[in-house]
Amino acid sequence: MCTYITEKVAISGSAKGAPGWFTVTDGSVYFDHPVHAPEGHTLNIDFLAPEAGPSARVAVELTAESARALAKAIESVLEQVPPGLA
Amino acid sequence: MSDAFISETISITGHGGDEIEAYSARPVDPGREIGGVVVIHHMPGYDIQTKEITRRFAAEGYNAVMPNLYHRDAPGASPDDAAATARAKGGVPDDRLVGDVSGAVDYLKALPTANGKVGVIGYCSGGRQSFLSAVSLPLDAAVDCYGAFIVGEVPEGFPLKVGPIVDKAPQLSCPLLGLFGAEDKYPSPEHVAELEEALKAAGKTYEFHSYSGAGHSFFSVNRPAYNPEAATDGWEKILAFYGKYLAG
Numbered sequence: 045m046c047t048y049i050t051e052k053v054a055i056s057g058s059a060k061g062a063p064g065w066f067t068v069t070d071g072s073v074y075f076d077h078p079v080h081a082p083e084g085h086t087l088n089i090d091f092l093a094p095e096a097g098p099s100a101r102v103a104v105e106l107t108a109e110s111a112r113a114l115a116k117a118i119e120s121v122l123e124q125v126p127p128g129l130a
Numbered sequence: 131m132s133d134a135f136i137s138e139t140i141s142i143t144g145h146g147g148d149e150i151e152a153y154s155a156r157p158v159d160p161g162r163e164i165g166g167v168v169v170i171h172h173m174p175g176y177d178i179q180t181k182e183i184t185r186r187f188a189a190e191g192y193n194a195v196m197p198n199l200y201h202r203d204a205p206g207a208s209p210d211d212a213a214a215t216a217r218a219k220g221g222v223p224d225d226r227l228v229g230d231v232s233g234a235v236d237y238l239k240a241l242p243t244a245n246g247k248v249g250v251i252g253y254c255s256g257g258r259q260s261f262l263s264a265v266s267l268p269l270d271a272a273v274d275c276y277g278a279f280i281v282g283e284v285p286e287g288f289p290l291k292v293g294p295i296v297d298k299a300p301q302l303s304c305p306l307l308g309l310f311g312a313e314d315k316y317p318s319p320e321h322v323a324e325l326e327e328a329l330k331a332a333g334k335t336y337e338f339h340s341y342s343g344a345g346h347s348f349f350s351v352n353r354p355a356y357n358p359e360a361a362t363d364g365w366e367k368i369l370a371f372y373g374k375y376l377a378g
Contacts, residue, residue, distance in 0.1 A: 048284075052218070077254075084355050
């Protein structure tokens, strides 16, 4: 099914896509059909710059298991950052 | 008469008079007047797999066209970027869908080889949109491939901006072929049964097939949900159905 389960988040940073590096302002996290990954459904993350148009997008499609591992790794790395840097 | 067909990107007049992109595939010299098929793409968009389906209909002797339902959301963008943009907006509004399908029907009927009969087919979200088209427009045949939310509310929190339309069954303008996976959850066998009851109560002509062992999206050749038994039989059912109702 098309789940449309989505969470949007305001983000600040940069991403590198087909047109090169660009500043991203929005993120979409959703669990739905992938375009490329050989799975029925995947955890998808879009890094977006809506003001630059639909093509300003860096997309990843991850299995649920690897998405959880990624989230854990992100948290783990941020916890190791010395005070005052993040 | 030959088996040659042409496929190309064209522009059609859709909802509100907007010019939108579409993909057309049609026999070059069918040697007779033939029926038309509007192909409604699934949520992942106007992609190469659905273009392949459109070409299959041309190879089978139909004029076929697939409107790019996301054209307005992301003109010129690649299909996956356009799908992401449309998805974030909650999908295609129902009135816009009907207007775009109506434009596709007009395009098919105006072709010099047209016999005046037009069917629709849609997959996934397009299955619901195929039913929506058939209860909104005068058509000759409609195929719903595992369309969710014809019956049943969208679960709370889902940003999909559509509601159930099973109550429109009395307005169905043509015979309906429904192809479903018995293991699917949206639509579940209970949803399919409720739709069937509504069609029966309205005295409509319909033909439903639910494939055991098949889940959602069993026609998708590039996904693990592809089920060759269900998809092969499904194609046979579709061609027999259109052969019956779209013949000249």
